[in-house]
Amino acid sequence: MPLHAYKAMDQTGKIVQGSMDALNLVDLEMRLKRMGLDLIDGSPVKRGNFGGNRIGRRELIAFCLHLDQLMRAGVTIIDSLTDLRDSSDNPRFREVLADLIESVEGGKTLSQALAAHPRIFDGVFVSLIRAGEETGKLPQVLHNLTESLKWQDELAAQTKKLLTYPVFLLVVAVLVTLFMMLYLVPQMVGFLKNMGQALPLHTQLLIATSNFFVHYWYLLLAVPIMIGVVLATLVRTRPQARLRLDALQLSLPWLGEIFKKIILARFASVFAMMYASGISVLDSLRIIQDVVGNAVIRQGLQRVAAMIGEGQSITAAFQNAGMFPPLVIRMLRIGENTGSLDTALTNVSYFYTRDVRESIGRVQSLIEPALTIIVGAVLGWVMLAVLGPIYDAIAKLKI
Template sequence: MLYHYSSVNADGRRVNGRMAASNPVDLEMRLKHMGLDLVQEKPMTRRFLPGLSGVPRQELINFCFQLEQLTRAGVPLREALSDLRDSLEHPRIGEITANLVENIDGGQTLSQSMAAHPALFDRVFISLIRAGEVSGDLPLVLNKLTAALKWEDELITHTRHLLIYPAFVGTIVLSATVFLMIYMVPQLKMFVTNMGQALPAHTRALFLISDLLVNYWYIPLLIIAGGLSTLVFLLRTNPLARRRFDALKLRLPLLGDILRKIILSRFASTFAMLYAAGIPVLEALHTTREVVGNRLVRRALEETGQAIREGRNMAAAFQDTGLFPPLVVRMIRIGESTGELDTALLNVSYFYNRDVQESVNRAQALIEPLLTLVLGALLGWIMLAVLGPIYDVISALRF
């Protein structure tokens, strides 16, 4: 629980602030260690806390890393969490850590306490923590979680870099086009039409588009808003629409292949961690379905689990879905035969992770000139449509 407190120091000055604590008594004891006497405390509800809707990934990485270091050094879990609660700066994760301490004092395990906060600790995280508790090697599990979170953070960074430049250039192109069509073209239209020159087809098309945007600008906005609203409604209410949309994303030119590699890398890395932690194959598959982020792949994993449950070996079950590339199937077959399935899957994850980085770099190198070409062609068409008739008139006057 996070408290807003009012206290006095040794000089009698009032000191206000906020601090995470299990209860008011714990808050008072912690303030005494700081040389403060508690005067009044008030629990802070979530709606009063800035940034409380989520925790940055970097804060979760720091949480896992520090908890790993403390537990590896032999500090009891309850004391390690108490130390983290006092040192974490982000208010949300500080509040959650205080709640973990409180639940552990109430007799719950760490995994049970974390299960009460699914927005921060997903099913994979909780399953690995539970496996670490059972095996008695919680520091090793926390180390793997830290590495996995760092890898996901790097992956998100690469993906963001791929999308930022096209979004930026696309915004500029759209803004420039709208400005030209609404402001510049109507003024030039009056001049061109007054010349009495027969206008070519591309000039008439440009003036028609400009007139539509000037007089009926709200229609494109309504079409876009209606289309997006319909798409969101279908994705929320229709499972078939969600599956088809996810399948469409995997078939997108350029981006679809990168997305598929990201999903396969995430699947292989997560499944390898769960399997290495001693979690049974079927349970690991069930848990991994929650993190792939694509309903088509999730359905393929469900079919794989059902086939394994019916007695099929893993490699054949994955191959039968037709969704996993030969590399994944081959590495699973090798892992099954050697008894080192986690190592084989980590090799798959490493391969796809490196391939994703190279694909992102290639996509960036391809997108930049492509967008420049589109912008140049658009501006060239507008200039040709407007200046072409003017040039014809000047040429006629010259002769």
């Protein structure tokens, strides 16, 4: 269906601009009417990325929470979606909600309508909604999705916290080094050479380093960008390159263990939610493979699913995969023996989430002094290389 850009006016006279899928301008006008908008102008545009406004996790949390509360109060899905559409501040999300309303009014189920927007509602989301519809527990599924999305939002915040401060300190260290090598040291090179004495080795190294920065600064900018582009291309086009990069991510000192715990916490939480919603173990593993975000873990889950399909127990399959820690295996065994696998997986998720939070604090306490030492070492090298010859020259003066 073609994408159309439009300019419209709402009931208060406010001009609204956006884009929407429509067969033609007449269809566009009818769709906007359902949103309470009067079309002023519209035209088809080339389809690029879906929408101009990003739909983030916060919008999805509001979506699930809103539907959960209204459905528990006896409000129909169409009326709930309409109310959410009218109260949303995100123009792109309003368009998506309008399309959902039209699809449901046309006879589709909510899960079928959501599946038409895979960039917004992933496979896990759609499968859980479908399971809720089939079991008659849609409000409970929406409640679980709300809690899961809130947890993922908190986990994402923890991950950003882990990366933001070290990156900031690293940028500061790079800027300080560039300032000294491109400006400060070149200002003093002439003075040092005019002193008429042999320069020590560390001063010669500093001058050579500064000259390289001055004459080949474009390489310092271009090489990292080229390496990044090449790596991104390889990862996107070659599965083996993606596998090696993800394996390297999990093997990084300090950070690798945290990344693995974050992935396992997400996996356990989603697996528990899908299992509790009535989705089979094999279907859950198949869907989760696409959302773990790491090729190494994905391969492990594929091996687990294959072994379970051959008749092995869940615990034995995870244990034979050889990549899941003893805590996961132990909790799976307890859950399988007691018939409460979802509770056991929820406990695993809780443990890893707490452990990730503590690990982030420990790593940050180590990164800060490490980067401070690196910056101090560079500054000390510059001061020693510059002031050393000056001090030696002054010491040789006979006053």
